[in-house]
Amino acid sequence: MPAFPFSLNDPIQHHGPLPKTSDVVIVGAGVIGVTTALFLAKRRISVTLVEKGRIAAEQSSRNWGWIRKQGRDADELPIVIEACRLWKELAEECGEDIGLNQTGVTYLANSDREMAGFETFMKLAGAYNLDTRLLDSGQTSALFKGISRKFTGAMTTPSDMRAEPWLAVPALGRLAARLGVTIVENCAARTLDISAGKVSGVWTEAGRIETSTVLVAGGAWSSLFLRNHGISIPQLAVRATVAATEPMAEVHGGAAAGAEVAFRRRQDGGYTLAPGSHRLHLGPDAFRHATKYLPALMAHPLGTHYSLAAPEGFPDSWSTPRHWTADAESPFERMRVLNPAPEKSGLAAIERGFKRLFPQFETVRLKASWAGMIDAMPDIVPIVDRAQTIPGLFVATGLSGHGFGIGPGIGRVVSDLIQGNAPGHDLNRFRLSRFNDGSRIRPGPAI
Numbered sequence: 001m002p003a004f005p006f007s008l009n010d011p012i013q014h015h016g017p018l019p020k021t022s023d024v025v026i027v028g029a030g031v032i033g034v035t036t037a038l039f040l041a042k043r044r045i046s047v048t049l050v051e052k053g054r055i056a057a058e059q060s061s062r063n064w065g066w067i068r069k070q071g072r073d074a075d076e077l078p079i080v081i082e083a084c085r086l087w088k089e090l091a092e093e094c095g096e097d098i099g100l101n102q103t104g105v106t107y108l109a110n111s112d113r114e115m116a117g118f119e120t121f122m123k124l125a126g127a128y129n130l131d132t133r134l135l136d137s138g139q140t141s142a143l144f145k146g147i148s149r150k151f152t153g154a155m156t157t158p159s160d161m162r163a164e165p166w167l168a169v170p171a172l173g174r175l176a177a178r179l180g181v182t183i184v185e186n187c188a189a190r191t192l193d194i195s196a197g198k199v200s201g202v203w204t205e206a207g208r209i210e211t212s213t214v215l216v217a218g219g220a221w222s223s224l225f226l227r228n229h230g231i232s233i234p235q236l237a238v239r240a241t242v243a244a245t246e247p248m249a250e251v252h253g254g255a256a257a258g259a260e261v262a263f264r265r266r267q268d269g270g271y272t273l274a275p276g277s278h279r280l281h282l283g284p285d286a287f288r289h290a291t292k293y294l295p296a297l298m299a300h301p302l303g304t305h306y307s308l309a310a311p312e313g314f315p316d317s318w319s320t321p322r323h324w325t326a327d328a329e330s331p332f333e334r335m336r337v338l339n340p341a342p343e344k345s346g347l348a349a350i351e352r353g354f355k356r357l358f359p360q361f362e363t364v365r366l367k368a369s370w371a372g373m374i375d376a377m378p379d380i381v382p383i384v385d386r387a388q389t390i391p392g393l394f395v396a397t398g399l400s401g402h403g404f405g406i407g408p409g410i411g412r413v414v415s416d417l418i419q420g421n422a423p424g425h426d427l428n429r430f431r432l433s434r435f436n437d438g439s440r441i442r443p444g445p446a447i
């Protein structure tokens with residue numbers, strides 16, 4: 001089955017060249033790096049975005065494409081509300097069809113207990129005047145054509161959106177380039193250059209860029225990059241399998257998730273499907289940070305499967321070097337694109353689950369399947385902060401499986417942090433120091 005949506009053989013779009021100096025250097029061209037660059041460029045700040053592989057080739061093209069306010073952590077909600085507005089503006093500005101549509105998000109409930117679990121978010125939704133509402137069993141059935149199961153009910157937010165990630169983030173990259181951002185694909189950042197205790201440049205595989213400001217937005221690779229500079233963050237990566245069906249009759253125009261399968265109607269008339277679980281490969285970081293993950297594991301015990309070791313070259317593989325210098329090949333250029341294989345058991349579960357829900361489909365024809373490594377934090381919310389120990393260094397990472405939708409909101413916030421402006425939202429929950437300052441780990445909603 002072909003890998004979708006991204007072909008590693010597509011020609012490189014952004015060749016640079018690498019400038020000698022730049023006001024800001026951003027490491028990683030996923031949705032966070034790209035949107036931060038874009039908002040900085042709008043303020044006429046010179047930005048260089050270095051990407052070890054291809055723009056958006058990791059999580060930012062492999063995700064389900066949900067842009068949801070529903071089910072958000074209380075501190076993320078105002079940022080994702082802003083992000084929804086920004087998505088509409090950016091879709092206009094980039095002048096390309098990125099598949100942005102307001103088709104809603106629905107969570108299905110199998111029990112009264114699950115319905116009761118929606119109450120926390122319903123209160124929050126009320127406080128922010130969202131259109132989120134609870135549905136009873138009959139209303140839930142009416143939302144999906146031919147659904148076979150009787151659900152206890154559902155929570156739904158009709159104003160939630162979707163976009164096609166593999167169209168959206170590269171299109172935003174092209175917009176950023178038009179606004180003056182220098183994007184260099186196939187160019188790994190190896191190390192920071194630090195002089196007198198603060199950032200003075202970045203060493204890439206193609207040479208040095210002089211800068212006083214660096215943002216690390218490296219997705220699943222951020223903790224490896226930072227650790228080489230003495231900054232430890234308890235970030236892990238879990239493998240999540242996805243499949244895309246051929247175009248088929250519409251059963252629901254939006255996105256929905258139950259315990260077994262999550263699905264979203266795509267722009268081409270097919271569905272993007274995913275199973276209800278993901279896999280953690282146990283490596284040195286998984287053991288190092290295990291205790292920090294206990295609260296999340298206890299809150300969501302069934303969502304994670306485990307295997308003994310990550311494939312070679314993955315960020316937390318046993319053989320991945322933890323230290324390197326600027327003059328030698330780094331783990332980043334050794335793995336240009338983190339491209340995990342989809343799991344056969346996950347694909348089988350997807351097909352089974354979707355057919356069981358919609359028995360009118362005798363066959364569910366999958367046209368492609370892929371997987372992505374979700375970068376997770378113990379409390380399932382990101383780090384968005386400046387590093388106190390290295391002036392000039394900023395970190396925006398660990399979006400924990402829901403960074404696509406909120407991406408432009410985080411990008412706008414980080415661009416203001418970098419400029420020394422008020423970020424416009426309370427970022428205390430997202431501080432870098434929270435895992436070392438004795439704070440209790442308070443997990444947000446599940447990945």
Ligand SMILES: Cc1cc2nc3c(=O)[nH]c(=O)nc-3n(C[C@H](O)[C@H](O)[C@H](O)COP(=O)(O)OP(=O)(O)OC[C@H]3O[C@@H](n4cnc5c(N)ncnc54)[C@H](O)[C@@H]3O)c2cc1C
Nearest residue numbers: 028030032052060063064066189218219372402403404405
């Ligand atoms: C299967 C799956 C489903 C998901 N579904 C959704 C969803 O429906 N809705 C939602 O909101 N979110 C979803 N997410 C999460 C979302 O995709 C991510 O949170 C988001 O894309 C993270 O963006 P990022 O820019 O932080 O990281 P990434 O997109 O992973 O980008 C980081 C980039 O940094 C580059 N990089 C790393 N280190 C270096 C280096 N040293 N030098 C140069 N480049 C480097 C990498 O190559 C990579 O391209 C999903 C994720 C997955 C995997």
